[in-house]
Amino acid sequence: MNIAINNLKKTFGKGENLKVAVDIEQYTINSGELLGLVGNNGAGKSTLFRLILDLIKADTGTVHMDDVDVSKTEAWKDWTGAFIDDSFLIDYLTPDEYFQFIGRITGLTNEQLQEDLKKFEHFMAGEVAGQKKLIRNLSAGNKQKVGIVAAMLLRPQVLILDEPFNFLDPSSQSIIKHLLTDYNKETGATILVSSHNLTHTVDICPRIALMEDGHIIRDIDNHNGEAQTELENYFNTN
Amino acid sequence: MTPIQLYKLLKQTESLKDKRHPMFERNRFLKFLMFFMVAYYAALMLIMGVSLGAGMRTEHSAAFHQLDGGFFYILIIDFWMRFTMQETPAQKMKNYALLPIKRSFLMKSYLFRTVFTWGNTFWGFFLVPFGLISIVPLMGWWAFFGWLLGYWLLIVANGLCYLFTRALCMKHMLWFLVPLALHAALICACVIPDHNIFRVPFILFMYGFAQWNILSFLIAGVAIFLALWANYRLQMGMVHDEVAKKEEVSLKRVSQFNYLSRYGAMGEYLKLEIKQRMRNKQVRMQFFMGIGLITFFSLMLYFTDAYNGDFMKSFICLYDYVIMGATTLITIMCYEGNYIDGLMSRRETIYDLLRAKFYFNSAILLIPFLMIMPLMINGKISVWMSLGYMFFTMGVLYPCVFQMAVYNKNTLPMNAKLSNGSQGTMMQSIISIVILFLPIALEKLSLLLLGPQWGYMPLILLGIIGIATHRLWLRNIYSRFMACRYENMEGFRASRNG
Secondary structure, eight states: OOEEEEEEEEEESOGGGOEEEEEEEEEEEOTTOEEEEEEOTTSSHHHHHHHHTTSSOOSEEEEEETTEETTTOSGGGGGEEEEOSGGGSOTTSOHHHHHHHHHHHTTOOHHHHHHHHHTTHHHHTTSSTTOOOOGGGSOHHHHHHHHHHHHHTTOOSEEEEESTTTTOOHHHHHHHHHHHHHHHHHHOOEEEEEOSOHHHHHHHOSEEEEEETTEEEEEEEOTTSTHHHHHHHHHTOO | OOHHHHHHHHHHHHHHHHHTOHHHHHOHHHHHHHHHHHHHHHHHHHHHHHHHHHHSOOSSSOHHHHHHHTHHHHHHHHHHHGGGTOOOHHHHHGGGTTSSSOHHHHHHHHHHHHHHOGGGGTTHHHHHHHHHHHTHHHHOHHHHHHHHHHHHHHHHHHHHHHHHHHHHHHHOGGGGHHHHHHHHHHHHHHHSSSSOTTHHHHHHHHHHHHTTOHHHHHHHHHHHHHHHHHHHHHHHHHHHHHHTOOOOOSOSOOOOOGGGGGGHHHHHHHHHHHHHHHHOHHHHHHHHHHHHHHHHHHHHHHHOSTTOSHHHHHHHHHHHHHHHHHHHGGGTTTTGGGGHHHHHTSTTHHHHHHHHHHHHHHHTTHHHHHHHHHHHHTTSSOHHHHHHHHHHIIIIIHHHHHTHHHHOOOOOOSSOSSOSSOOOOHHHHHHHHHHHHHHHHHHHHHHHHHHHHHTTHHHHHHHHHHHHTHHHHHHHHHHHHHHTHHHHHHHHHHHHTO
16 A cells, blocks of 8 residues: 655644644655654654544645545545554553454454454563453553554554554563564555664664654665664764 | 742642633633623622512511521532532642642642632622612611621632532542532422421521621631631542542453444444443543432422422423433533544544444433333323423434534543533533523423424424434534544644643
8 A cells, every 4th residue: 555645734833833743745655665754752753644644634735545535535544553642542441342342343253353363462461451451541551552453453554653662661662573574574564653763663664764843854775774874873872 | 939929829820720721722712701601600690689689578578588598509509510610629739749849838728729719709799789789778888798708708618618528529429429418408408398497597697697796707717617627637638649549450340231242333332332431430420410410300390399380390301301411412522532533543433433322322311211200100290291302302402412523622531530620612501501491492382382182292203303314414413523523633632631
């Protein structure tokens, strides 16, 4: 599934307080790509994701998934999974109930749902599924896991995850890296991941977009892992 | 920094909290509305004060004696109104927990402000004109000021009692039943017997203020002192609980509602509706308050003759059916604002959610139907009236209230123990008034034209038409919601943590 961004612009505020959150003339994420999005706070990563998911209105421009303009129809929601923050979670459900809710409203049977959930057993590490805890009572890391699993549950062709490594323990970070790369290889899904963790991003993303003040200032080919140095230089982490 | 400077700073910080609320700051109309509502209620009280000051006088008794004989009604109204507006000091102190300010100072300053807040003088819009008309000509200015001061002291004591109750409610929600039972008992004790035993003592007590009798002031002063002391002790004990508040971590039992699974995706949305009410304090409270009100009014109608007039019978029957919708559906989508992004990233979830809400809220109309059944059996309410209002609520009033799904765009906290302020909008107020009074007007017109035998048929027919076409009007609401989705989502996000 190609994602094509054209003349996309989003600003917040007015007059002196005007802030350009996203301003991208033309950018295409090819079908099957695993794209990493990096940038400092306020660079526009989350806003870009929200624009792609039609959660906020663009001032100008369009986002197309193949031929579908995301702001015009809801068809793209059938093949898209996403997790950005807690506002994606119904926090008075238990994780199992939430997975069941997502599964059933999108047409999965209970058997299919249980089968799909098995793939995430290792990632959930016995702390998420089968618990009698409401999502709001889970730790931040476990909430993150619920959101990621729910986004991947329906085997979407487009997967969008904002800061998926946040709050996760090192083991879970490692597992999610493998889950994402394996999923990408198995299904050919287009995956967009934003992160402040340069190492993880470089490890899993063959292509990395660097954002600054709403613009994609560099589009880095990372097939051979050469983005690490360039990113470290940009972020002055050395 | 001196204590006075610190007190002023705290006061200033608190006043900014409301002014800088995300929804308030972004909405000039809301600012105007707030001002308008205050002015409206002030004017209303002013008019009531003038008209009752002149109208309550009888041959044997001055108007102010009539009012004083039932002054506790004012206190009861004042008490319950505070639930929508006033936070406890323990809740407020949470924000300052890590600052180097003594908690005892914070608590004292908050209690001080509770006493001297302008809110406690709001009844003055009613009492001042009332007293000017009914006391000044008979007893002079000095008596008027004493009487007014007496009321202010009682309202202050009432406010502190409210604060105490609310603090207890933070520990367990069911504490609100104590004042409810007390107030209900007091009203019953005055209304049910032929002779109101409290009237004379109340008149004498309030007359004491007008005469600057030390005993009346002493009683009010002691009440305030005791209430302050009790609040200080209780609230200080609760500060730690509030700061280190931790929810129950595990559920004892997870209710599955598997019987709804047979309805597929719709069953899941219905489960969501039930769980939303069961697992969130604010929503649960609203739900049970609705049931409590239905029970209360049904019992009042059943056991007393106080509401035997035709209008009151119609009103109570309608109120029983409408109250759940008026309290919960009027804020439709506001709770969903907490997870709106998740809903909006799935296809047509909002339409299915609206359908589930319609089915659920239609099903719970069985509760008032059953509550009204004894009234149908004893003949106070006719079967046709009950059926008429039930169908009308489902098929006509619900479509009206569901329109709010398009206009509501402020997120309400689901699990806050109690509301931290009134979040009503102009549109919500208008719809509430329409659903409470339009059906009665239609009923009366219909009865006038068709007589008692057929008069309720139009209500039933209109209701059935609305029910039969529910998918059409829900689809229409959904389409309009989607048309303004960006604005609504922005509002939900902005107010989510406000």
